[in-house]
Structure formats: structure tokens, C-alpha cells
Amino acid sequence: MQTQLSPVLAGEEASTGKTIPIKDHPMPPLHRLFAIGALALALTACSPDDGSTAGKTLSVAFWGDNTTLVSVDPFQVYWLEHRVLLRNVAESLTDQDPDNGRIIPWLAKSWEVSADALSYTFHLRQDVTFSNGERFDAHAVKSAFDSNKAFATQLPATFGATYLAGYDHAEVIDDFTVRLVLSRPNAGFLQATSTTNLAILAPASYQLSAQERSLGKIIGTGPFTLEHYTPEVGARLVKRADYAWPSANMRNQGPAHVDAVDISYIPEESVRNGLFLQGKADILWPRNPFSEVDLKLFQSKGATIQSRSLPGPALNLYPNTRNQRLLGDRQVRLALQKAIDRTSYAHTVYNAEFPVVSGVYDVTTPYFKPQASKLAYDPKGAEQLLDAAGWHKGEDGYRHKNGQRLTLRYNLTPAESAGDVLVQDQLRKVGIDLKLNVLTRAEWVAGNAAGNYDLTSTYMTRADPIILQTILDPRAANSATVATNTYEPQTLAKAQALFDSGITATADPQRAQAYGQLQDLLTDEASAFPLYERVWQAATAPRVKDFRWTAEGFALFSDIQVGQP
């Protein structure tokens, strides 16, 4: 189904050798004395993760949990860290090859797609069971898809609804053959069947309420079971001894090497890093890429830095071109595009090896089309465009026109980053005044909906170019206002036509053409301003072997081995 995909950045920069000293102080007599008194009980109580089974337990430290939508129900979850967890508990009909984006068998051995791309017949594996003992079969698939559809009807805003777009009903042909029928074309549907969001849970899971599933009552077919999930604290995955049906993406074809995976959510960065450096976390996996200082520190302790660009849009800024806003002028937008120095962004905010963003999608997205030459840093060109558009530099170094300063309001939440300040400085050089408008999430949402911004930013992760529709197609976008405002009226029609031809295409070359033209359009019209490649980085301790990424940018814990470094 999918074609070319640029090489990914998985597993770069391995440096091993040094070990992390694990503190194991026997308590000296002096301390024992000290401990007598108010702290006696406290000091002698052992911390829970000092257990002797540590050798077979993998501990993962993520950043803070999602506190707005508390859910590990696969269909509702957009939070990347939860999708990592779920990938190891619940499996999907198909899988996606992280190297080339191709859809490969998983719970389904094979499938046929009808010529009109409206019906998908899956032939299922017959040796799969859910962790509660239920058999995985065509009825289970039907119950999963129907339950998801019912939930999306009840709550159309739910994230999984975009994956299920067009799904009508399922037909059980026999116990191990199921046909999923769409009412309208959705070229991304096959890829959707490979995602965590459309993972198949046991029919028993769907008997429960969505809220019970959200709090961890998840029964899947994966190599681990979810023992518990405690919001904002952590989760524990326990290995399934009888697991034997991985996709070809997994190297380990049997049960997991580790007995359990302990996941903890640590909001405070220095504490999280400290735990990793202390050897109390095997994988340090925050959302944002590491700073150069941290990177060097971890590597000096023998850690390996794992990186992969997350599929989906790059970190783009989206303009508001409507309502007489300044970015309604294409010249100004093009000048803005030229005034951003993406190379120095990547190299100063992150590090010298950090990839420079080269398109509106990240390179791991199927049908990615590089736009590097159009995104080159050209401050002179930007100044010429601004001069031509009638914006002239004043005494204060900023440009003015008819007494108005060229001030752009960039809405961001919850705090500005070093990168935002860098862009502000880059734009100042060509005379653009970028106001970093820091808002709470509530204000930011309201600002987007009211169109009260010049630039805003958002992202979604999915290894199919269709994901851009949830941001930039007003008919399917999370925020129709942001999606509409990003284009001038005549461009909107063109973009929608390209989205349509992308989603209705039945053959690869058609999709490649539609999404290629779309990427050209977005860059040429400056309807998206890429800032940086959304690289997801994890630091793994020396004792962790065989960390590998999935196509969605998650990890397969079943492949990971922990040993003594």
C-alpha cells in the first residue's frame, strides 16, 4: 500500500563502555544512630524498587501523565506515552514496517481490499488468545469495531474516530474471516488497522464502561498484560508466558525477555534525569528531545540515545490569514518562511546532529516530500519581500506600514521554549515583531476557536499523511477555525481537493501524487511554517539491549533484554 519512506534515525549514536555506578550503601553505625528518633522507621523502610527481581524488570520513566484526559482506552488515547504502553498490551489486525511504511500481517494473516476500496476482508490467525483466555476470532474483531463505532457515535470528538472514518459495519464470514465494510472511501483505513487506536481488545473489555477501560481494565492479546494503571503515578506490565504471535516487526518471536515493565510518570525533569543517572530507571523517555548538555551527560554514563522522528506533521506554525490579519498577505508569509533559520534552530536548541526539518511532514511519514530548498534561510530575500509589500524598517528596528507595526501574535501553551525565543530573535533581525503570547491551555483553546492569533501550533502523530486532515482540513479538523484560517480562501479549495484525492485514491501513485502536491501547496502558499523535526528521544541504560522503534514511534518491550552491563 505505502511506498517509499526516508531512512529513519533509529538507534543512532551508541556509545557503551562505562557503567553507571549503582549506589548500594550499607548504613554506617553513625547513620544508624542518627536514624534513631523521629526518622527511625523511615530510614529503615526500604524503597519499593530495591527488590531482588530488578534484573528482570524493565523500568521506564516518562514525563508527567496526561491529567486532562485520563485514559488508557486505546480508542480514546492520543497521548504518546500511553500508546507506547498499549502497543505492548493490545495488538492490531495489521502492523506497519517502520523501515518502509508497508502494512504487514499481525493478527490477520492476510487480507483483500475490494476494487472500490470499500470492503476489507481479513483472514485471521487461529492461534491467538486474549490474556483472559477468550479466543481471538472474527466475532472479537466485530465486537471491537462495533464498540468503537458506538463510542464514536456517542462522543464524536474522540481521537479514534478519525481512524475509523467511513467504517460502516463488520460481517463475520466464518470464525476466522471478517469483512469490514466502509460507507465512503478511506485510503488510510488499512494503515489505521495497524495502529494502537484500533487495537482489538477482548469482548469482555467492551462489556465494561469506557471509564473502566480508561482506568486500566484493558484485555488484549499482546506480550504483556496491564496489571494496573494509576493515573499520574505509573503502570505495571506483566509478561504473558504463553505469547507466540508477534508480527514480523518483532525480533523475539516468543514470550518477552523481561518479566515485567514498571512505568512511572515523573513530571520534574531534574528528578527524572537523576533517577536515570542513579540507575533507578532503565529507559528515560521524556516527550521533548534532550538538550545537548543532558545528552553529553547521559552518554558519558554509558547510556545510548535512541531517536526517531515521529510520523505525522513536523512541528509547524500555522498562520491566521483571515479577517485582515497581517499574515493574510502572501508576501509577508513567504518572508516569514525565509526568515526562519531552521538549521540554527536544530543545532542550537538541540545539538549538532539533530536533523534539520525539511518539509511539512516528518521524514518518517509515508509519502513525505522534502521541501528543503523552499525552506532555506534567506534573510535578504525576506527583507526584499517585506520591502516590496510596503513594510519598511523604522527607528525601532521593526517594520511599519501605515503607522502599524509588523507585530505577530503567536499563541502558545503552557510555556515558551528556548526555540520560541530563538525564532523571535531570528524574526526581529528582519524587522518582524513576534509576540510570544503564553496562555493556559483553556485560553489557548479559546484563542484558536476565536481566531484570535497570527500563529498557532499543534501536532498529531500517525504514520499516514491522512493525519494532516485532523489539523488542516476544516471538514475533519479538531479546530475548524485553525484549519480554515491557515489558507487564503482560494487555497483552501485546492487543499481540500488534494485531501479528497488523497483519501479516495486506491493506488499508491495516486496517493503519492496527491500528498506530494499538498505538501508543495502548503509550502508555496506558506500555510505552514515548519520549525523542527519532531524527534522522539529515549536514553537507555547500558544494561538495556535491543530497544527498537515501531512505525508509529513506539517501542516493543518484548524485544528488550536487560542484563548486567
Add this chain to the structure above:
Amino acid sequence: MKRYLTGRIGQALLVLWGAYTVTYFILYMLPGDTLAIMLSASGMEADGLSPEDLAKARTYYGLDKGLFEQYFDLLWRALHGDLGQSLSLGRPVTTLLAERLPQTLALAGTAIVLSLLAGVGLAYLTAYLQWRPLKTALARLPSLGFSVPVFWMGLLLIQVFAFALGWLPATGSQGLASLVLPAITLAIPSAAVYAQVLQRGFQGVWQEPYITTAFAKGLSRAQVQARHGLRNAALPLLTLVGLQVGNTVSGAVLVETIFSRNGVGRLAQEAVLRQDIPVVLAIVAVSAAAFVLVNLIVDLLYPYLDPRITHTAKVS
């Protein structure tokens, strides 16, 4: 006395109702509405939905009532012990509180005990010592204690006792060991206040005629300080302890975040950010109740500790 007590309880209830009501309307006046935040959290924004879908979502989250209707509904149910459902967590607020409150109570309780021990101990020592330079140094210590930010102190303690020495865990809310560092962090600012007030108290008391009398009776310095000095100097502390209870709850917001503890402080902060009205209201009600209760106890204790004070005089 009975009349005084009834009056105070009436006052306390009024304070509770006031806190509840003010919080409710403030939350409603915050920019952005709860539904938009909930939708945005599930990956969608309100303007991306048709009016029918919006109505459905509104019903799903129980947000289909008006401002006053929802207020009276919440209040009526709160009076019957039902604090409602958390919007984003999808669970009864009482269950959430039952889960989170013990963590914060343990933290706050330990912190209050530690701060009293440290504050009283420091001031007592300062008053007892007679060598000027050391006395001055100890008298300056409290101002350092409350000028150091809580989050910085927390990170420093983690660096030293968890990472460098490895004695105590840096994070978590399991076991007593994980309570030590956060409790110390939270106790330091309060301890500093107690020490400062008590130091001043001793300074004043030391000049009183009854101290001279006590010395004249032939008591030693230690006996005078313990029997006559402390009892008189410590009275203002009682009021402060009552007030510090409130500070401990707000301090818990920071401390629980730094130490990744799962308590009410963090819950409150997050609930405010996502405008989870039932949760914020419940936390405000519970904290206000605790605050009011502790201060009531403090007021009732006064006549026993200082016979010069009687309540009847105040009310009649």
C-alpha cells in the same frame, strides 16, 4: 461558652459556604469553557463539531446545565455527601479524595510536627545560649529558612539525600521513607516562621518582672526558661499553627510535583487547569473545613493555656 461555640460553628459554616460559592463562580469566570478543554483533551476542538455533536458531547460530560442550576445541583448534592463526578477522571470525587487525601494528610501532618519541633527547638536554643556570636547567627537562621524557595530546597534535598548519598527515595508515595524528604521540604518555611516568632517572644518575655522574680526564687536559667519563659512566649505560636495549616496545603502543590507524590495538592492544581469544577470545589471545601476546624480548636484551647483569656467576655 455554649453560646460562643454555637456562634463559632455558625461562622465556620458560613465560611465554608462562602469558599464553595466563590470558587464555583471564579471557575466559571475563567476564560475558556470546560467542554472546550475536555474536547481539546480528547484531540478535538469545539469549533470542529456540528451543533448536534456538541450537544451530545455536552450531555456526555454532564455539562448541559445552566450556571445556577449546576451550582444548586452541586451544592444540594454536596450537602448530602455526594461531591459529584470528576469530569476528566470519570470517577466519583469522594473516591478520588479518599485515595489522595491520606497522602497529603500524612505529608502535611509530618511537616507540621517537624516544623514545630524544628521551630521551637531552634528558638529555644537561641534563647538559652548566652554566647553572643552564636546567638546572633541562630537568630538570623529563620530569615534564610523562609527566603529559600520550596521547589529549590526540594531539588537540593533530592540531589543530596537521594542522588548523592542514596539514603532516601527521590520520588513516590509509598512507605515512610518516601515521606521524609517532602515533609522536611514542606516543614522548613513553617519552622522558620515559628522560630522567628518564638525568638521574638522570648526576647519580650525575658524582660518581664515575673522572670526576675523566678530568678530571685533561686531557679536556674534552664528552669526559668522552661517553666516561665516558654509558656508565656509560646502563646502566639498557637495562632500561627492554625494559619500554617493553610500554607501547608498550598505548599503541597509544589512539593507533590517535585517528589512525584500522588496527593491532593497536585490534584487541585491540575483540576484548576482543566476546570474540573466538582474536583476543585471538593478540595476547596475539604481544605476550608480543615482550616476552619483547626482554627476553632486553637481558639477553644486558648482559655486553657492562658487563663487570662475568656470567651464569655468577648461575646456578651
